[in-house]
Amino acid sequence: MNVIPPEPVPSLSEEDLLVQRLRDRDESAMTLFYDRYSAALYGVIMRIVKKEEEAEDVLQESMVKIWNSFGSYDAGKGRLFTWVMNVCRNLAIDKIRSRQYRVGSRTQPLEDSAAVREPASPTFRPEHIGLQEMTKQLNPDQQQVVDMLYFGGYTQSEVAEELNLPLGTVKTRARAAIKVLSKLIR
């Protein structure tokens, strides 16, 4: 598995240009889009679904959704990266939920999700220095909470229930974790 440092997020002007081309329904812009974002999106999707075939499906479905729904993207409210990452994250989480649904365990919908409980599968070992640095700054409790929220699709209440913690503690940890991450890039 190739793990490379992430591409620097495109500068505003590059991103603006891409957004403009996508607005203009320029199909060739999706090739550029893939080249720019696929590593970041695929990494997060893999982090959630764990399986390469499913990750590929989710990435493709995400691109269809991004293309179809591009009219609802508002550049004034956030970066393209954030928006497309959220599209992918949602579809990936849908995927693992439908997987659980298919095996028929509706009474235990989320608890068994290996994607959520474990930091990563044995095949997933991002050696990326950025991730190591980031996780070094987070204490394990904080990371667990932020991962469950961000990659697992849990609500804070579900996290509290799952970890048998007061809701307030979960909120505090989540907030603290994100503050740490934000400080790293400040």
Add this chain to the structure above:
Amino acid sequence: MDTQQYIESGILEEYALGILSDAERSEVERLAAIHPEIRHELDVIVMGLDAYAEAHSITPPADMRERVLTGWQQAIRQQDSEKDTNPVVPFTAEPTPTPQPVAVTLPPVSAPAPEPVVRPISSAPEPVQAQAPARGFGWLMAASVALLLSLGGNYVLYNRWQHTQSELFAVQNEQARFAATQQASQKLMTTQRQELAVLRDEQFRHVTLAGTPAAPTAKARVLYNPATRAVYVDVRSLPAPPAGKQYQLWALDKGKPVDAGVLAATTAAGEGLQQMKDIASAQAFAMTVENVGGSPTPTLSTMTVVGNI
């Protein structure tokens, strides 16, 4: 308002994680639009999470690029053709309401957007679950349609190929026929040029062979060049030989008949000159009717034409 307190409340982090309700989300966006310090704080938080997400980057396998881009393109083409037949399905960038039965909530970076592209993760898993098999079916349908289109395309291309191939054969036949005709013309022209040369050549003696009492209307001519020994025959009129028979030319040298070769049917019919065997010396020429292939000695009773040099 106390923006610092608002920032400290933790709601911005929840916004970035996508775990707020629609109302809370709208409120955050409204306040961020009004207060630059909230906007700034929100941007920093979002970028922090983005960086965390990006830190998980994995370069996809190289061969995935082609598959995903092709699959994407087929999917949107499929939608386009569906849209053409069913205008109810929206596929434009226009914020038209969509009939998609997904949990109706809002994208995190979008105001009351019509399409639930990005919704809080926490929102009702049931519709997602209920929808999942349908989506699988949708993909199956898309794949089936793509396969059918592909088969149809192949059929059309195969037919075109077949058609092209038969056209090619026809053209090749035409070309071969033309080449043969051209070759024949060339040969005929060469022959006639040679004949003309013979007829113009003053070294050739023109020997008129007149019909015998057996064939009074028969008439032929021999062109003989004693220097080169070349002999040509030129038939004006000869009775058609009986079946299995052929005209044979004889040179008479000092009363002795010398075989000068048999006449081709075309020559006997008067179509042109025919070069015969070389003759060293002759005083007269005659033709008899012999068995096909000729005889070593002439059958004198069948002599048709004769003439002295």
